[in-house]
Amino acid sequence: MFFGFLYFFVPLAATFFFSLHGKRGVLGFAAYRRVFADPQFLTTFTFSFEMAVCTIVVGLALIIPTVIWIHLRAPWAKPIVETFSLLPFVIPPIVLVFGLIRMYSAPPFQLVSSPALLVAGYVVLAFPYIYRAVDAGLRAMDLRGLTEAAQSLGAGWGTIMFRIVLPNMRVSLLSAAFLTFSIVIGELTLAVMLAWPAFGPYMALVGRDLAYEPTALAILSFLLTWGLIGLIQFASRSLVSQGSAVGGAH
Amino acid sequence: MTDRPAGPRGALTARPSSSPRRAWLGIVPFALFALAFMILPASSILLGSFQDEHGAFTLANIAHLARPDILKCYLVTIQVSAVTAVAGGLFGLLLAFSVTLGGLPKALRSGLLTFSGVASNFAGVPLAFAFIATMGRVGIVTVILKTVFGVNLYEHGFNLYSFWGLCLTYLYFQLPLMVLIITPALDGVKKEWREASESLGASGFQYWVHIALPILAPPLLSSMILLFGNAFGAYATAYALTGGLLNLVPILIGAQIQGDVLHDPNLGYALAFGMVVVMTACILAYTALQKRASRWLR
Numbered sequence: 001m002f003f004g005f006l007y008f009f010v011p012l013a014a015t016f017f018f019s020l021h022g023k024r025g026v027l028g029f030a031a032y033r034r035v036f037a038d039p040q041f042l043t044t045f046t047f048s049f050e051m052a053v054c055t056i057v058v059g060l061a062l063i064i065p066t067v068i069w070i071h072l073r074a075p076w077a078k079p080i081v082e083t084f085s086l087l088p089f090v091i092p093p094i095v096l097v098f099g100l101i102r103m104y105s106a107p108p109f110q111l112v113s114s115p116a117l118l119v120a121g122y123v124v125l126a127f128p129y130i131y132r133a134v135d136a137g138l139r140a141m142d143l144r145g146l147t148e149a150a151q152s153l154g155a156g157w158g159t160i161m162f163r164i165v166l167p168n169m170r171v172s173l174l175s176a177a178f179l180t181f182s183i184v185i186g187e188l189t190l191a192v193m194l195a196w197p198a199f200g201p202y203m204a205l206v207g208r209d210l211a212y213e214p215t216a217l218a219i220l221s222f223l224l225t226w227g228l229i230g231l232i233q234f235a236s237r238s239l240v241s242q243g244s245a246v247g248g249a250h
Numbered sequence: 251m252t253d254r255p256a257g258p259r260g261a262l263t264a265r266p267s268s269s270p271r272r273a274w275l276g277i278v279p280f281a282l283f284a285l286a287f288m289i290l291p292a293s294s295i296l297l298g299s300f301q302d303e304h305g306a307f308t309l310a311n312i313a314h315l316a317r318p319d320i321l322k323c324y325l326v327t328i329q330v331s332a333v334t335a336v337a338g339g340l341f342g343l344l345l346a347f348s349v350t351l352g353g354l355p356k357a358l359r360s361g362l363l364t365f366s367g368v369a370s371n372f373a374g375v376p377l378a379f380a381f382i383a384t385m386g387r388v389g390i391v392t393v394i395l396k397t398v399f400g401v402n403l404y405e406h407g408f409n410l411y412s413f414w415g416l417c418l419t420y421l422y423f424q425l426p427l428m429v430l431i432i433t434p435a436l437d438g439v440k441k442e443w444r445e446a447s448e449s450l451g452a453s454g455f456q457y458w459v460h461i462a463l464p465i466l467a468p469p470l471l472s473s474m475i476l477l478f479g480n481a482f483g484a485y486a487t488a489y490a491l492t493g494g495l496l497n498l499v500p501i502l503i504g505a506q507i508q509g510d511v512l513h514d515p516n517l518g519y520a521l522a523f524g525m526v527v528v529m530t531a532c533i534l535a536y537t538a539l540q541k542r543a544s545r546w547l548r
Contacts, residue, residue, distance in 0.1 A: 011383075011385075014384035014390035015384060018389070062279060062283055063280065066276065069276030070277065074276060074277060077277050084288070086533065087284075087289075089480075089533065090526065090529040090532070092482065092484075092500060092525055094500045094525075095522040095526060096288070097507070098503060098518060099290075099291025099293075099294050099295045101507065102294050102298060121287065124287050183371070188375055188489065189486055189504075192489075193504070193507055200486065203376065203379075207379055207490055214379040214383075215379055217379065218375075221376040225372055226368050229371070232367075
């Protein structure tokens with residue numbers, strides 16, 4: 001336990017310490033100031049942010065109805081969809097992006113230069129996480145009982161969805177969204193290969209040319225991840241839902 | 251958000267439907283998407299690895315996989331993955347054990363799980379930066395060891411940009427991932443089993459060897475396989491850390507796509523094909539073990 005603590009803590013502390021050396025001989029946040037002052041930082045971060053939001057929307061819109069449908073109507077399809085949602089673990093991102101490029105760089109589907117392809121790739125990467133979270137959220141409630149009760153009270157499907165099912169699983173939806181966000185925001189492989197000015201490639205570029213700024217970026221992105229996971233935990237605790245939201249990640 | 255399947259709205263009922271034949275309609279959008287952006291691209295790679303640049307059938311690309319330099323590349327990748335899977339698996343198990351069955355306070359447990367959630371997502375470029383700042387040539391730990399303790403890591407053969415450095419870095423996300431996957435399995439170990447075995451006169455050692463370990467072995471192995479696959483496909487961390495100095499399969503594939511000197515898409519397809527083969531073997535072993543594991547740990 002102690003060594004575990006040491007192993008995890010030392011790199012962070014060292015990185016933080018290193019990042020404070022932005023100005024020769026003085027400890028301070030000069031490196032951070034330079035990072036924030038770089039216009040590229042803002043543009044690439046914004047780009048990745050937009051991609052993340054698109055991925056979350058598309059991913060949720062695709063997976064929520066599918067999983068609800070499986071729970072209610074097609075339990076036999078569960079193994080199939082589960083396998084699908086595990087496949088991104090089998091297909092490494094580098095292979096996936098290679099396939100996407102090969103398939104969509106020629107007519108009839110010329111998508112390589114469109115951000116839609118990047119989002120589609122990200123949705124695939126996020127499949128396992130979103131699926132797990134949504135599935136766990138649905139399993140935590142009595143979906144069938146709730147829908148039957150609502151139907152017997154005369155609720156239509158729109159009402160059932162938006163006023164009963166979705167609010168009941170907002171914790172898992174939130175955790176799915178945050179996890180997806182944290183995957184996409186620093187993603188490198190797809191962004192580099194599809195040549196998009198995203199945050200991941202920007203960080204890699206900075207890392208090649210500069211010394212202190214990268215560590216400042218590392219600390220920032222670690223804080224970002226912490227913030228997101230913290231939000232998930234906070235949401236799940238304040239809404240008293242069972243199951244660790246983070247545990248749904250893997 | 252349009253979160254309704256394209257299926258027939260009226261037919262959607264909570265009860266098992268009278269028309270099961272239409273039930274598959276609900277998963278069509280998902281299946282189409284998966285097909286278009288996952289299955290077909292992957293298959294096109296498969297296809298491409300058996301074609302030459304004019305599209306004719308050939309086994310030459312696959313034969314390239316047997317080239318010594320490429321074999322070595324696979325070997326290194328497999329070694330990195332295996333080392334980090336086993337080491338991450340064991341240490342992760344120990345950590346998870348200490349907070350589940352080891353009787354450490356509850357607060358520590360949730361702290362560890364939260365941190366694991368963060369750390370297992372803290373991979374890629376920033377992770378590489380963190381390790382360069384820590385253990386790199388002018389990293390804090392390297393410098394402190396040299397000036398305070400007089401130990402020069404780099405003279406003792408350590409190099410962050412080499413095999414072991416990469417392993418050390420990978421462990422930073424492998425270990426917490428193991429904690430996350432194995433904790434539920436350890437939670438599934440019931441106190442009653444221990445009590446039952448003790449009331450039948452078994453010693454603590456016998457309990458572990460004959461009961462707990464056989465039950466835990468499948469989830470343990472399957473988690474390690476997952477870790478293996480996780481490391482095997484990792485690209486960003488290695489890319490940012492070694493800048494392509496260490497020849498890993500994902501790096502090599504990246505080079506084929508990006509069109510540098512080595513540019514040869516068809517070789518890239520074959521490399522990717524080999525990767526998918528390894529990963530498929532992983533996932534098959536994983537599901538087989540999962541089936542065994544789910545017998546006891548529910």
